Amino acid sequence: MNDSVLLKINHLKTHYHTPDGIVKAVDDVSFRLHSGQRLGLIGESGSGKSTIAYSLMRLIRSPGRIEAGEIVLDGIDLLGVSDEEMRQVRLADIALVSQGAMNSLNPVVRIKRQFIDGLENHGVRLTRREAHTRIIDLLVRVGLKPEVADMFPHELSGGMKQRVCIAIAISMEPKLIIADEPTSALDVVVQRRVMQTLLRVQAEIGAAVILIGHDMGLMAQFAERVGVMYAGKLVEEGPIHQIFRQPQHPYTQTLINSLPNLERKEMIPIAGRPPNLLHPPPGCVFHPRCPQVMERCKHEIPAVYHPSPDHRAACHLLDEPEPTRL
Ligand SMILES: Nc1ncnc2c1ncn2[C@@H]1O[C@H](COP(=O)(O)OP(=O)(O)O)[C@@H](O)[C@H]1O
Numbered sequence: 001m002n003d004s005v006l007l008k009i010n011h012l013k014t015h016y017h018t019p020d021g022i023v024k025a026v027d028d029v030s031f032r033l034h035s036g037q038r039l040g041l042i043g044e045s046g047s048g049k050s051t052i053a054y055s056l057m058r059l060i061r062s063p064g065r066i067e068a069g070e071i072v073l074d075g076i077d078l079l080g081v082s083d084e085e086m087r088q089v090r091l092a093d094i095a096l097v098s099q100g101a102m103n104s105l106n107p108v109v110r111i112k113r114q115f116i117d118g119l120e121n122h123g124v125r126l127t128r129r130e131a132h133t134r135i136i137d138l139l140v141r142v143g144l145k146p147e148v149a150d151m152f153p154h155e156l157s158g159g160m161k162q163r164v165c166i167a168i169a170i171s172m173e174p175k176l177i178i179a180d181e182p183t184s185a186l187d188v189v190v191q192r193r194v195m196q197t198l199l200r201v202q203a204e205i206g207a208a209v210i211l212i213g214h215d216m217g218l219m220a221q222f223a224e225r226v227g228v229m230y231a232g233k234l235v236e237e238g239p240i241h242q243i244f245r246q247p248q249h250p251y252t253q254t255l256i257n258s259l260p261n262l263e264r265k266e267m268i269p270i271a272g273r274p275p276n277l278l279h280p281p282p283g284c285v286f287h288p289r290c291p292q293v294m295e296r297c298k299h300e301i302p303a304v305y306h307p308s309p310d311h312r313a314a315c316h317l318l319d320e321p322e323p324t325r326l
């Protein structure tokens with residue numbers, strides 16, 4: 001892994017202006033990603049994970065709007081560049097593989113043609129022979145047979161289609177791959193294999209990856225760092241082993257405790273419901289569900305604390321005297 005910072009997100013705020021009011025889907029989120037690094041973003045549905053992904057691609061559409069903050073990729077201020085420059089960045093530097101990616105394949109166009117169109121969109125002109133060699137190489141890299149090039153999407157299983165999307169995503173060797181719940185439409189065994197493929201090719205091309213999901217178990221296997229989202233806020237972030245051994249935020253603890261283990265095969269659902277982001281609770285947004293809630297949590301927004309230099313969490317418990325401390 002290379003040590004240089006590839007991506008900086010500073011104080012990002014992305015809101016949806018709905019007829020019922022403002023939804024603060026991403027509310028003051030900051031994090032960094034190094035070249036080649038694998039960051040997992042985890043949180044319940046509706047916590048703002050996809051809104052971060054779309055903000056990064058600058059694909060937020062009305063009624064959504066990036067209100068404030070900074071997104072810097074490889075030294076380029078993505079919120080400051082023109083639409084045309086951003087289009088180039090999207091084509092060459094960032095690739096998005098989403099849950100529904102496989103449905104974005106054109107059903108009446110052979111796989112080979114979809115690759116060629118993708119490459120041409122990126123301004124890559126190849127002879128027929130060069131294109132053929134490149135496509136076969138990409139397909140084989142993601143574990144597919146060369147024959148797939150001549151097939152139509154409906155002839156492929158969900159897992160195979162998702163592999164084709166990964167192959168298309170890496171065809172331009174992007175610096176950053178955003179994988180937004182890339183396997184959640186697939187069954188568990190296929191999920192794992194597709195994830196392994198995604199991360200193998202990610203390592204081969206040296207891309208960094210933001211892996212978005214809600215399965216802490218899957219994150220533990222594939223991410224180096226993890227960020228925990230709750231109601232539009234990044235409530236904890238740090239190296240995966242520290243998050244598992246010493247989770248600091250009660251929400252992270254709940255996520256980890258809910259995982260199946262040797263004695264218990266099922267995941268425990270988390271008690272309570274995620275907040276309505278139109279009317280988020282005052283103070284700490286997690287307080288109505290927090291098993292360790294204190295009086296101050298109901299009206300004071302917690303500051304961010306650093307239990308170690310590369311680990312942070314936003315919770316008042318980290319500001320309490322030792323005995324109550326986690
Ligand atoms: N187009 C939209 N219009 C209004 N609200 C939206 C829109 N897209 C997302 N939201 C709201 O923003 C919040 C975060 O959504 P999202 O980023 O999709 O979360 P996640 O990916 O973690 O499930 C949710 O409360 C969701 O209802």
Ligand code: SF4
Binds near residue numbers: 250284293297316
């Ligand atoms: S600030 Fe309070 S309510 Fe929020 S997570 Fe910490 S202890 Fe729980």
Ligand SMILES: [Mg+2]
Binds near residue numbers: 049050051
């Ligand atoms: Mg999502």
